[in-house]
Each structure stands twice: as structure tokens, then as C-alpha cells.
Amino acid sequence: MYKVYGRPFAGSLIAEFLLSEANEKYEFIKIDYDTSKQDEFLKKNPLGKIPVLECPDGHLVFETTAIVAHIVETKNILVPKVGSLQRDLYNQSMSMMSTSIYQNYHHINHSYYYVSEENYDDLRNRANERQANLYNYIESILNPYLCGEEITAADFYLYMISAWDQDRKKLFTDRPKLSSHIKELSDRPSIKKVISNHSSL
Numbered sequence: 001m002y003k004v005y006g007r008p009f010a011g012s013l014i015a016e017f018l019l020s021e022a023n024e025k026y027e028f029i030k031i032d033y034d035t036s037k038q039d040e041f042l043k044k045n046p047l048g049k050i051p052v053l054e055c056p057d058g059h060l061v062f063e064t065t066a067i068v069a070h071i072v073e074t075k076n077i078l079v080p081k082v083g084s085l086q087r088d089l090y091n092q093s094m095s096m097m098s099t100s101i102y103q104n105y106h107h108i109n110h111s112y113y114y115v116s117e118e119n120y121d122d123l124r125n126r127a128n129e130r131q132a133n134l135y136n137y138i139e140s141i142l143n144p145y146l147c148g149e150e151i152t153a154a155d156f157y158l159y160m161i162s163a164w165d166q167d168r169k170k171l172f173t174d175r176p177k178l179s180s181h182i183k184e185l186s187d188r189p190s191i192k193k194v195i196s197n198h199s200s201l
Helices: 013-021 062-075 086-107 117-141 153-162 167-174 176-186 189-199
Strands: 002-008 026-030 052-054 060-062
Touching: 002 013, 013 026, 013 062, 013 153, 013 189, 052 062, 052 176, 060 062, 060 189, 062 086, 062 153, 086 117, 086 153, 153 176, 176 189
Parallel strands: 002 026
Antiparallel strands: 002 052, 052 060
């Protein structure tokens, strides 16, 4: 059985969404911040970060995009064909979200990692400006999914990170395609199951 080491509603969500889509049984193991810095967990990920995916044969995968790649490739789900235009769009979307949108949310929600308190507002304002441009771009390409007519793991990743936005009403204002996309994903059985499980933790 797979094991997902993570925290409720954190970056480990995507691993659970995709394993659920693949009908794979897994165990969720909650790792709080203090536990992530202890030797036992550091043996699984020396960087002390979640998520970590432990595969049935015992080998470990960390870094979110690497975990996504492992699941979609080994289970052959939710990823466009290699060499196709859709695969390029998929790779582009995953890279943009994981390196830019994710980073902006980290600047906004965990400002203390980067600057002193008197600079929080400036850091957050700049991150919010970048975020608005990125979501405007996403709105322009959704058709209805990030890669066109085929839903992919990138759409599940978009659902996850958009949930971290502190002003959801503003996020969806003037972005009807994004609003519709997130609503559709929220009704997907795999997502509903994972969110329900996390709400009880």
C-alpha cells in the first residue's frame, strides 16, 4: 500500500487526489511541523518537507511534482501523450503552477520565511500582483481544462493551490472559466472523498 506523509489541506493533497483517481489504496500519515524536523522523518526527506510518497516496494519520492509524475506515469492516468501539444501544455502548466503560483502563495501565507515583519505588506502586495497576472493567464487558456478538452493532473493541482487563496471571492471575480473549473473539480468523487477525510482530522 502507498503511504502519503503530509498535512491536512497542504501540498500532500495532490498525491491523495491522484491515488484516489487511480483507485489505489493508501495510508495518510499526518506530519506536523515539529515531526518533520525529527530524525525519523528526515530519513525519508532530508529537506524536512512534506509531502513524501512511500511506494508499495518501500522506495520514497519527495517534491510534489516528482510525486505527481510518479503517479500519473506508473498508473497511466491524467497525463497527455508524450510528444503531443497537450503534453507540452501540461508540462508548461505544471511548471508555472509549481514554481510561480505556489511560490507566491508561500510569500503571502508564510512571509516570515523571507523578510522581517515590517516588510510583510510589501512582500505580500508584490506576490498578489504577480498572482493576479498568473490567474488571468490561466483564465485565458482554460478550455475547459488547462490542456483543452482532456482533464489532467494539472487541473487537480490547480484545484489544490487555488484553495490556498485568502480571498476566494476576489479570485473568481471576472474569471468565470476558473470559477466553473474549480466548481466542477470540487464535485469530483475523488476530491470530495479526500476533502471529507481531511475535515475529520
